[in-house]
Amino acid sequence: MANLNVNIGNLSLKNPVLTASGTFGYGEEFADFIDLNRLGGFIVKGTTLEPRQGNDYPRMVETPSGMLNAVGLQNKGVEYFISEIYPRLLQYDSEIIVNISGSSIDDYRKVAEMLAPLDRIRAIEVNISCPNVKSGGMAFGTTTEGAASVTKAVREAFPKTLIVKLSPNVTSIADIARAVEAEGADSVSLINTLMGMAIDVERQRPYLSTITGGLSGAAVRPVAVRMVWQVSKAVKIPVIGLGGIMNGRDAIEFMLAGARAIEVGTANFINPAVTVEIVDYMNDYCERHGVKDINEIVGMI
């Protein structure tokens, strides 16, 4: 068996397979299908300072090899997470990473501060790229200044592994990644969803209540792989790759492009056991290619 252990900053993952925020609930929703302890970790859904109801229904429409969503960060807030969810997650030995969002830099800082004391939260993923909320979110993620300022504030509040999740809706994602690295981020994860839109031509109205939404799924994978490749050449910190990973082959594709770890998102909806199948594939792949340590293949391209 090859070594699948990878490190993201000071965070050690038993394998590179993580779940993408907002696609895996709090993990528990998938406990009937898989052994959660077989994952490198799971990234729990986007958490904000205050509870949020998210956007109106309809929030989803299927598109060719993908889907548009406009959930809008519906969640019960960081206090609820700390008091109700976190204790339940302690039963799993996979890493628990909390994805955080905010409408202001101060929001981000406060959420990070509140999570910092939790022993088993060894990393947070800062979402500066959500296309589905009115203020904050993607606004911070589309300029180097915005991305840097959020990273700086969170870095001061959270001493453990800090991952910043980047938006693909930019001219140069490498520039954003460098700005985030310069402010002390331990890692970047990419890509969040591409901003998209679909129209019901018979009813002559958008499918989503918010008109536009975030595109995910296999359709976006070529864009995601390209961006992971560009960013991994541009920064020294480890890159976490995501965007349309449907199976083990796709996961390896991201690692060859430069990802140290990967996140599985939309595929969880289609195959709730896909994450552990990817772990199995990684073992097979390493054996087939004589790879002793999966870190060897990271960034081969």
Add this chain to the structure above:
Amino acid sequence: MANLNVNIGNLSLKNPVLTASGTFGYGEEFADFIDLNRLGGFIVKGTTLEPRQGNDYPRMVETPSGMLNAVGLQNKGVEYFISEIYPRLLQYDSEIIVNISGSSIDDYRKVAEMLAPLDRIRAIEVNISCPNVKSGGMAFGTTTEGAASVTKAVREAFPKTLIVKLSPNVTSIADIARAVEAEGADSVSLINTLMGMAIDVERQRPYLSTITGGLSGAAVRPVAVRMVWQVSKAVKIPVIGLGGIMNGRDAIEFMLAGARAIEVGTANFINPAVTVEIVDYMNDYCERHGVKDINEIVGMI
């Protein structure tokens, strides 16, 4: 029968259906399958000042609901077009639009100057968004300054309808569109391909000789519809929509989002008769929805 005639600047199209540059050859390649005179027009492949051999093989790989290409503007140059191709195209009464590219602003200007005297070339499409060439191409299309400078130069050289084809690989395509409009473009067409990449994980190498390429096909449609919607709200000039149009439904989707005309690209490879089927669908759609003039539905969303 509803009126399908639409105007792009001074260019009058018998219907909104155009073919995307580089996907329809010089039209002749499809003459066995369809009556070319039923199209609004066809946009002939990217033409440069000097002949170009394009990129090395392999240039294409299929991706989920799409394809990556890296042709790199292979063409025989503008002089060959004028002497050999143009005379043959005069037999068709659909509009002939020439897509032009260059490595320098001067290249663009010269090609436009050489095409200006041709009576039947009533419009050109200026490609500032090709992701597959080393210099020029997308470089001009990803900054407002670059886009404006190319437009300005071509505007001086070409007095007829000037369409500028925009890159989706930017933070704000609306800003680019406004810059191009300010320099006198009569129309913008969007989107060109999204920059993407795919890796053969067994051979551990990229599928394309150029590593990255341009993603097209149904996969990108949600991104394209969103950008057409954003741009049509940002500029007063007519917008031409393209990106993953596979059938009549998709074409109407772009028009509802704000496109005055549409271009069919990758779909020609799958169904060489798709363009005329789209014209038929437009007639049916207008009848079904009581639309007397297709211009009524443009930008309903």
Add this chain to the structure above:
Amino acid sequence: MEKYNKRMGDFRITENAAIAENYSLLKLIPVEGLLSDSAIRPGQFVQVVTPNNATYLRRPISICYIDNDANEMWLLIRKAGDGTRALCDQPNGATINMIYSLGNGFDLSEAGSSPLLIGGGVGVAPLLNLGAELNRQGIKPTFLLGARSAKDVLLAEEFAKYGDVHVSTEDGSAGEKGLVTTNTILNSEFTHIYCCGPMPMMKAIAKIAREKSTPCEVSLENVMACGVGACLCCVEKTTAGNVCVCKEGPVFNIDQLLW
């Protein structure tokens, strides 16, 4: 054997019958295991991988009936899009993958002695399993089925096994002419109403139930992706805020809804 809440598994189609124009009844058995291990409740649903890559995501389908003796699940499917059409076109013997059984299901403890089960179109599906289960609990329900015309009245003979069946058709070719909302059976008193059908029908029934102070549950079919409460796409506004139809529903007491 442990009773799982949710499983993923392949099912083999033992019978696929076109029971009306655009409607097929699929009977399926799990390739492995027993349905009785899953303790499937009336009103729950499955998430199906559609054949031939017809759709990217799974499609939610109500469980129509569970025959634990035959280890058989029935799905009633209306050809509405590419996914459901591909399902209806599957031959006997074909295998399809499902996640099951999902959602909360109907609350049988509230049925009382004389519940009314109202279904419109393909919405009749979950009422068959509900009627059978009520029978097993010694309750004989009344059914009210709505359809466009006589040929679209679905599974009437099956429903008749478990209770009296009343019908409304829009063209009057069977039962009373009109929508279910004007059927005269609604003049009788019932202990509980269970309803599944098009949204306007369910809203109209909810209004009638409120007027008559009859407890009422409805089964929603919001567009969903995951089916397990993870993606938060299929939300319905309730007195407790936005909740997932796939997990907190698909069945809601109308008192929970903001209708």
Add this chain to the structure above:
Amino acid sequence: MEKYNKRMGDFRITENAAIAENYSLLKLIPVEGLLSDSAIRPGQFVQVVTPNNATYLRRPISICYIDNDANEMWLLIRKAGDGTRALCDQPNGATINMIYSLGNGFDLSEAGSSPLLIGGGVGVAPLLNLGAELNRQGIKPTFLLGARSAKDVLLAEEFAKYGDVHVSTEDGSAGEKGLVTTNTILNSEFTHIYCCGPMPMMKAIAKIAREKSTPCEVSLENVMACGVGACLCCVEKTTAGNVCVCKEGPVFNIDQLLW
């Protein structure tokens, strides 16, 4: 009736036979019209929509044989990916859409009195139609077929109808042991070589042909999208620069290539 160069049309599968492990021979007839109207040349190919949305783009397949009397086209397909697998799994009676007939085909005017037709693996496909056409022109070709082992020698009985058949197998279980490039038939003199198979094989045959000064044509299978010369994806470097294999090929005289 007008002879079209290219058409798009549906074909019905009249017979789908697995002729070896991973190889199927599909016989198809056009749903409308006569193949003889298309003047299909040996070495041309079709672009097929793969069943069940297995692939996004069409897949190019060599035309193996045309039976104008039966109005039948044969396609020899190797299960190499999702698209070809879906084609091989299609039942008799299924309909598939094709664009046909594409490319230039072999140059028969250069065959001479004793041409050698060399095929490796699924590359034998276009040589059957070529052999039949040569026969019709009064020429009896020699065939050299390469395969991994005896069970993979494809369509040997069909080839034998048109000329002598020589075989090389990697394991020696049929014909001579080794690759086609070491088959002793190559010691004989031929007027022309037509070759289709894996790239390393064709390059090796091209080298031998040059050494012996025998004219040689090879059929390439570069990855392509449109099949009609529009997308410029399938280019091969030639003495005339990059040209489309789908339109200027798939058959090239080796003198055109930069091998």
